[in-house]
Amino acid sequence: MSKALVWLRRDLRLYDHHALSAALKDHDEVYLCFVFDKLILDKLPKEDKRLTFIHQGLEEISQDLSKHQSDIHILHGDPTEEVPKLFKKLKCDALYLNRDYEPYAQKRDESVHKEIKKLGGSCKIFKDIVFYEKGEILNKQGEVYKVFTPYKKAWLEKFNDTYGGVVPQFKVNLKNLAKVTDLKKSIKDHDWHKTLGFKEDPALLTGGVKEAKKHLKEFKKVIDDYEKARDFPAMKGTSHLSPYIRFGMISIRELLKVGIEGGHKVWTSELIWREFYQMILSQFPHVEKKSYRPEYDNIKWRGKKKEFEAWKEGMTGFPLIDASMRCFKETGMMHNRLRMVVASFLCKTLLVDWKKGEEYFAQKLLDFDLAANNGGWQWCSSSGTDAQPYFRIFNPTTQSEKFDPDAEFIKEWCPELKGFSKKKIHAPWNADMIEQSEASCTIGEDYPCPVVDYKEKRHEALEMYKEGLK
Ligand SMILES: Cc1cc2nc3c(=O)[nH]c(=O)nc-3n(C[C@H](O)[C@H](O)[C@H](O)COP(=O)(O)OP(=O)(O)OC[C@H]3O[C@@H](n4cnc5c(N)ncnc54)[C@H](O)[C@@H]3O)c2cc1C
Known part of the structure; x- marks a missing residue:
């Protein structure tokens, strides 16, 4: 019987999820985990809306998993130690994750990869948080685009040539989830804010997939006016989805589907700006600390x-x-x-x-x-x-x-x-x-x-x- 561990990070959902979809196809038993990363959290002031937002998203995931007699393992510490420890304890064969392009995450994932290898396991990394990544959109000379408009044109051309204008999504069949019902520190039954030393600090928006979908539904009612309304802060003409996109509480493919298949060019263009900046960061990581120029x-x-x-x-x-x-x-x-x-x-x-x-x-x-x-x-x-x-x-x-x-x-x-x-x-x-x-x-x-x-x-x-x- 083969076992896999899926490590959720900025992809906090159970649908249209590349790594989860693949793990559930490839393995008989699939576990999930999330790490409250000490190296990130220790640097933050102890009131942070993002922590509460993530917590809300994880609670929803845990509730959804409980319908399948499963749950998500919540870890706290240095991920390069905590993930391999859990991997070993659960006797897994492979670790599945979606790629994150930030320099810190790249380094962290390399270290985890090495540790998993030492344990005799394999590490499988998928593209999920963007539609096209790193060097997938190149100019005729095989170089990365540095200007947005030709990048967007090439992005759309490649997309139309490959998919004929229809956005593909990943099916997630939760049948092979491992049974997990006895976690000591589950997200629901443990006071994680207290353990992490943070005060609960709810934002105006509530975290989670259901809330994200609600916002999308509302936005669809006004999306036709986006081009006219999007610049006026008093008009509420934009989607308000950015925190959900950031934490993967809504899939980028679902949104591109709305934009592209609905013919909403200006909104689609904003989603492609997001991809452009992800590509710039992954190709020119010096921008994190210095000017691009x-x-x-x-x-x-x-x-x-x-x-x-x-x-x-x-x-x-x-x-x-x-x-x-x-x-x-x-x-x-x-x-x-x-x-x-x-x-x-x-x-x-x-x-x-x-x-x-x-x-x-x-x-x-x-x-x-x-x-x-x-x-x-x-x-x-x-x-x-x-x-x-x-x-x-x-x-x-x-x-x-x-x-x-x-x-x-x-x-x-x-x-x-x-x-x-x-x-x-x-x-x-x-x-x-x-x-x-x-x-x-x-x-x-x-x-x-x-x-x-x-x-x-x-x-x-x-x-x-x-x-x-x-
Ligand atoms: C100085 C500055 C800092 C910014 N910092 C962030 C940030 O940390 N996180 C963030 O998600 N966006 C950032 N943006 C981009 C943009 O302001 C937000 O994405 C947008 O305001 C989110 O609102 P919305 O979800 O209603 O957007 P919508 O107009 O509905 O757009 C849909 C989605 O497209 C993406 N998007 C839209 N505009 C941009 C853009 N210019 N660049 C990249 N992606 C875009 C976002 O994911 C957004 O949710 C920044 C822009 C500026 C000028």
Whole structure:
């Protein structure tokens, strides 16, 4: 009788799952495990919405497995030790997992692979979290694409040539799951938050496949308007699926099916941006620590700590920036347009190194994904592959007037500005004393004065970039 262990990581679901599907086909008895990785968790502040979100996803998996008299083994520690230990204890023949392209994960998986080999087992790794990975989409010279539009064109051509426009999925037949009913520390019966030293911290979104599917169902009702609505934070025109995608609580093939087969080109394009950044990270791992374009590492950032703190706290005096950052601090979520605006503001108006902003996002984003976050920041700071040119600088006031025209989003997160007229609320420092009094908001007292002068800083940013890029 052959036995396999499937190690779930950023693929927390039991359907359309490449590694699980293969293990259940190849083996008579299949176990599942998940590791709370000490090496990651020990570095985090002890309130983290992502831990609770993952926990909710695992609880659902455990409930679903119990219908088959099975369960998921929950481990805590260094995965390179814990996974082989469990593998040995269960007397498995093979370890199955889906590939993760982050440099830390690559190293970790190599070490686990070696340990499994030492135990006489085999390790089988599958492509799952993206549709096309690493070097699968190449140009005519056999090189990796560094620009998104031709990458997307080649991606779609390859897809249509291979699959005729129909997205394939992996069938998962849970029949061969091993019977597991006596776990001492199952996800349901043990207080894992306490063991891990974390406080329970629920996000606005609840983790798990059922919730992901609910969001997808809701999004399908408005998907036809995506192209028009997606840039307006007050409109809820996007899918809100990113945390579910990040933790694999919904399969990327299911989403591509909705996008491609439904003819929703703009949304499909966003899913392909995600693949593009995963590919960039796997092919150019230096981006994790440095600019994709090395000359951008010569820039001497002039921003001050005080301004960085004001940005983090949502106290810069620029309403759209402050509303975005306050919303982010409280919820761990931020709309894509706002991520672009606040990132550009940090590096091109406050002149603070984009890596500091990237790190702050990484600590707090519910959907934090190294490839997408790094790609987004390098796009905004102009240091990335297919980035915005350095001289393109978002004006926070015009972005605000354009994308939050009725200031609905601003009023939700900066309620002290509610009394200003539609004309003044985007730049309240222009309101005279009478207007401020009528709005019951004194600038400099009830709401901060702008921390910098945008026009001056724009000029300084161009100078700073030019100097660094000489
Ligand atoms: C500075 C910055 C940092 C970012 N950090 C992250 C991050 O850590 N994790 C993350 O998932 N996305 C990140 N993004 C991309 C984007 O902002 C989010 O994916 C999006 O806001 C999620 O909302 P949604 O699920 O409603 O997206 P939708 O508009 O419904 O898009 C569907 C899915 O496509 C993918 N996607 C959409 N836009 C992008 C993009 N520009 N790059 C890569 N994938 C994309 C996401 O998986 C998203 O869930 C970042 C963007 C910027 C500018």
